[in-house]
Amino acid sequence: MNEELSYFKKGLYFGAGFSVFAFILAIAGYFIFKPSLSVAKQLSQKIEQKLGGGHFSDEVDPTSRIAINFDKRANPYLDKPFQTPKNYRNVYVNTASALSEAVRNANAEGGNVLISLADGEYKIKRTLNIKADNIALVSDNNKPEKVIIKANGMFKHSRATNLIKVSGDHFLLDGITLQGAIHHLIQIAGENDADYPVIRNCVMRDSYQQLLKVSYDKKGAPEMSSDFGLIEHCQFYYSAGIGPNYYIGGVDAHAGNGWIIRNNSFKDIASPDKRIAEHAIHIWNNSYNPIIINNTFEDCDRAIGLGMLKTRVHKNITYSNKGGLIKNNIIIHHDNGDPFADTGIVIEDSPLTKIVGNRVWLEHDYPRAIEYRYKSTVEVLIENNITNKTITSRDGGNAKVVNNKLSKSKKEVLKL
Numbered sequence: 001m002n003e004e005l006s007y008f009k010k011g012l013y014f015g016a017g018f019s020v021f022a023f024i025l026a027i028a029g030y031f032i033f034k035p036s037l038s039v040a041k042q043l044s045q046k047i048e049q050k051l052g053g054g055h056f057s058d059e060v061d062p063t064s065r066i067a068i069n070f071d072k073r074a075n076p077y078l079d080k081p082f083q084t085p086k087n088y089r090n091v092y093v094n095t096a097s098a099l100s101e102a103v104r105n106a107n108a109e110g111g112n113v114l115i116s117l118a119d120g121e122y123k124i125k126r127t128l129n130i131k132a133d134n135i136a137l138v139s140d141n142n143k144p145e146k147v148i149i150k151a152n153g154m155f156k157h158s159r160a161t162n163l164i165k166v167s168g169d170h171f172l173l174d175g176i177t178l179q180g181a182i183h184h185l186i187q188i189a190g191e192n193d194a195d196y197p198v199i200r201n202c203v204m205r206d207s208y209q210q211l212l213k214v215s216y217d218k219k220g221a222p223e224m225s226s227d228f229g230l231i232e233h234c235q236f237y238y239s240a241g242i243g244p245n246y247y248i249g250g251v252d253a254h255a256g257n258g259w260i261i262r263n264n265s266f267k268d269i270a271s272p273d274k275r276i277a278e279h280a281i282h283i284w285n286n287s288y289n290p291i292i293i294n295n296t297f298e299d300c301d302r303a304i305g306l307g308m309l310k311t312r313v314h315k316n317i318t319y320s321n322k323g324g325l326i327k328n329n330i331i332i333h334h335d336n337g338d339p340f341a342d343t344g345i346v347i348e349d350s351p352l353t354k355i356v357g358n359r360v361w362l363e364h365d366y367p368r369a370i371e372y373r374y375k376s377t378v379e380v381l382i383e384n385n386i387t388n389k390t391i392t393s394r395d396g397g398n399a400k401v402v403n404n405k406l407s408k409s410k411k412e413v414l415k416l
Helices: 003-052 062-073 096-109 410-414
Strands: 089-093 113-117 120-123 128-130 134-139 147-150 164-166 173-174 177-181 184-189 198-199 203-207 211-217 230-232 236-237 250-254 261-263 265-267 283-285 291-293 295-296 302-307 325-327 330-333 345-348 354-356 358-364 370-374 380-383 390-394 399-404
Touching: 089 096, 096 113, 096 120, 096 128, 096 134, 164 345, 358 370, 370 399
Parallel strands: 089 113, 113 134, 120 147, 128 164, 134 173, 147 177, 164 184, 173 198, 177 203, 184 211, 198 230, 203 236, 211 250, 230 261, 236 265, 250 283, 261 291, 265 295, 283 302, 291 325, 295 330, 302 345, 325 354, 330 358, 345 370, 354 380, 370 390, 380 399
Antiparallel strands: none
8 A cells, every 4th residue: 555655646746747847848938939929920910900900810821811902002102103192392403412401301301202303413422311201202204314313333342331221101212213332222121110112113223232122120120021012114233234243133122021023124133253143033031922023034143032941040030931923024044154044933931922924034054944942832823834944843842833834935935
């Protein structure tokens, strides 16, 4: 009897000890994983508010809801010619100093200002910081070749600066050329919650790093992001026919949610040495549902990339890209000797993405036109694309691949 009681006590102690251990482990797990879960929840809540309330159910992926609601709710300039809102104050400038002063005054007044630029070159000494909401920079005659904002040129410098940095909502840039930046031509500050920017009918050329950057502070402000931007009818290129270094790109967006990039051209986003350039369009790091439609790409190392799987991921990066539509884009790369010519379209760690109706013609030696990569890339549709190189899964990517055509006829692929 004493022996049985001894076993009973040991079992009781063991069970109690195990319960305490499990409780401690659960508490530790909660605090370890809480930041990531919190970031995901905060991002979802933020997007819900911009879409007019409601919630994301477990059964319906939130990216589909963004796709449904974007055209109805997002940007006041979507599919409409620009007209000065009645509550905007109009300012006319014709010198660089007047432009800088107009931006400072617009910020101080709290925005609602249209700055109209006369024909000419505006060589600025400091970044134009757009801090207030509802500020527009528009060329007076809507001809970007006639209105040029520039700095000293593209070169490596310890004090890297942008031409324009945007921290406010509803910024508009229309009919202007940006060129010659040490850093980016324009930076949209997602870390400052800069939403609804519109870049339209502009020329973006020759910066030492990415031409257009959407930034994100994954450590200090992971719940903040730039949402529902629109880039259309713009040209992105390097006038020398190749970039100044490998750390370049056309549009590089972190945590870009519900952005539309359509009807633009990208040319010579290519690295001269060391390693491959970034994509002409690259959207990643907690990004939702980018819509990339009707763009053309010529001689870019990589045209379109969604997501990027990293071996070392920050705890606040809960996904790389989720959802998105890549549709009716034309990608061509000549056999021009670019040292790092690569694939046309690649998605990595990008579930629920659609790649539809694109045309890819690659004359260099890289064997694949479209790639879908990694086991986290699931529920993907690749349909009705015409290419001269293969469409291939790599590293466990999963997709429904239907009605695509492999053709060696350039006329057929590009519909010449």
